Amino acid sequence: MKLNKNGLLIVISGPSGVGKGTIRKALFEMKNHNLVYSVSMTTRKPRENEIDGVDYFFISREEFTKRIKENKFLEYAEFVGNYYGTPIDKVNEQLEKGNEVVLEIEVDGALQVRKKVNDAVFIFISPPSRKSLHERLINRNTEKIDVINERMAKAEREFKLAYKYDYIVVNDDVVNAADKIMAIIRAEHAKTQRTINNYQKMLEED
Amino acid sequence: MKLNKNGLLIVISGPSGVGKGTIRKALFEMKNHNLVYSVSMTTRKPRENEIDGVDYFFISREEFTKRIKENKFLEYAEFVGNYYGTPIDKVNEQLEKGNEVVLEIEVDGALQVRKKVNDAVFIFISPPSRKSLHERLINRNTEKIDVINERMAKAEREFKLAYKYDYIVVNDDVVNAADKIMAIIRAEHAKTQRTINNYQKMLEED
Numbered sequence: 439m440k441l442n443k444n445g446l447l448i449v450i451s452g453p454s455g456v457g458k459g460t461i462r463k464a465l466f467e468m469k470n471h472n473l474v475y476s477v478s479m480t481t482r483k484p485r486e487n488e489i490d491g492v493d494y495f496f497i498s499r500e501e502f503t504k505r506i507k508e509n510k511f512l513e514y515a516e517f518v519g520n521y522y523g524t525p526i527d528k529v530n531e532q533l534e535k536g537n538e539v540v541l542e543i544e545v546d547g548a549l550q551v552r553k554k555v556n557d558a559v560f561i562f563i564s565p566p567s568r569k570s571l572h573e574r575l576i577n578r579n580t581e582k583i584d585v586i587n588e589r590m591a592k593a594e595r596e597f598k599l600a601y602k603y604d605y606i607v608v609n610d611d612v613v614n615a616a617d618k619i620m621a622i623i624r625a626e627h628a629k630t631q632r633t634i635n636n637y638q639k640m641l642e643e644d
Numbered sequence: 645m646k647l648n649k650n651g652l653l654i655v656i657s658g659p660s661g662v663g664k665g666t667i668r669k670a671l672f673e674m675k676n677h678n679l680v681y682s683v684s685m686t687t688r689k690p691r692e693n694e695i696d697g698v699d700y701f702f703i704s705r706e707e708f709t710k711r712i713k714e715n716k717f718l719e720y721a722e723f724v725g726n727y728y729g730t731p732i733d734k735v736n737e738q739l740e741k742g743n744e745v746v747l748e749i750e751v752d753g754a755l756q757v758r759k760k761v762n763d764a765v766f767i768f769i770s771p772p773s774r775k776s777l778h779e780r781l782i783n784r785n786t787e788k789i790d791v792i793n794e795r796m797a798k799a800e801r802e803f804k805l806a807y808k809y810d811y812i813v814v815n816d817d818v819v820n821a822a823d824k825i826m827a828i829i830r831a832e833h834a835k836t837q838r839t840i841n842n843y844q845k846m847l848e849e850d
Contacts, residue, residue: 561834562836564843564846566846567846567849568846568847568849569849597847600836600840600843601836601840603836604835604836605831605834605835605836605839606834606836606839606840606843607834608839608843617830618830618831618834620827621826621827621828621830621831621834622827622830622831622834624823624824624827624828624831625811625824625827625828625830625831625832626831628767628811628812628813628824628827628828629810629811630768630806630807630809630810630811630812633811633812633814634806634807634812637770637806637812637814640770640772640773640774641774641803643773643774
């Protein structure tokens with residue numbers, strides 16, 4: 439699949455509880471960027487205060503399955519009876535404007551994107567240790583022990599997939615991790631494969 | 645050739661007059677880095693105020709050719725009757741300490757290093773335009789017109805070799821260019837190929 443190449447597609451991913459959301463927020467709070475967050479589509483009912491088009495695009499199950507058949511998702515998954523997915527058209531729209539589109543998605547979704555898009559940048563967020571991930575899941579305090587154990591078991595499977603990513607960023611410190619991701623974005627833009635066309639154009643001038 | 649992998653070897657290169665030296669200085673003036681500049685060896689006589697081991701290692705022609713035979717240079721060249729080269733042992737010494745070693749060298753030298761070292765990072769400094777390079781060479785005011793023309797002709801040949809580098813950084817602004825290089829260094833450290841060993845070790849722990 440060929441996405442528009444004016445902007446960069448950045449996939450931030452990693453096991454549940456690793457701090458993807460916190461890092462993403464820290465990233466967006468940084469200055470001088472043109473990052474845009476890709477809003478997911480879901481069949482889940484909106485929670486209180488959730489706004490359609492901001493938190494999620496809320497659509498019907500019928501509409502979602504139609505979009506799956508039409509291959510309109512970059513990635514999607516079913517989770518506790520609801521669908522969640524990344525709409526290709528919204529992502530393309532932002533890339534065409536020259537924005538950097540950030541996906542913050544599960545490992546399974548990231549590997550779906552990897553198969554479809556060659557020139558996206560894949561960043562795996564790793565906890566500083568297994569123990570710290572376990573503690574984070576416990577401290578969330580919102581989930582029961584069997585849910586926590588299930589998530590740790592899933593994390594174990596996901597840990598083994600880190601080698602499929604371009605970068606591994608350890609979440610030892612949120613600001614530090616966000617800084618690293620910003621550095622990765624800047625560096626990716628300077629890569630020869632991405633700069634060579636403009637460079638050639640410059641050379642064609644007098 | 646296998647260099648020690650604790651530190652990173654960063655090769656900053658590009659046509660004469662493009663501002664490699666200025667960018668390198670701006671880079672070293674930045675905070676929180678462990679960059680070390682690789683001091684070259686030369687058979688040229690020291691100029692006034694030049695210090696042995698700081699500006700260059702000044703050695704005899706006999707010693708230099710002996711070192712060439714012993715394969716002790718990462719790259720070397722003869723220039724206006726004098727030899728200039730990057731001593732491998734000094735570079736390795738710094739990499740073993742975990743420092744980032746910065747080489748600021750000519751295009752020809754960079755391509756010699758490229759053939760010898762796989763995991764170094766190669767950055768081509770490009771002028772914002774051909775015209776700007778020409779103006780820079782004229783404004784240096786130290787060189788005669790035939791020397792300038794000769795350098796422009798050499799630059800034309802070197803322009804065509806940019807695709808052999810990992811990154812192309814346009815010197816539109818010195819601080820901006822130095823910032824980009826620092827971002828590249830941070831990003832390179834986060835690359836999966838460089839982090840996977842430590843990551844695996846982390847996973848082996850409880």
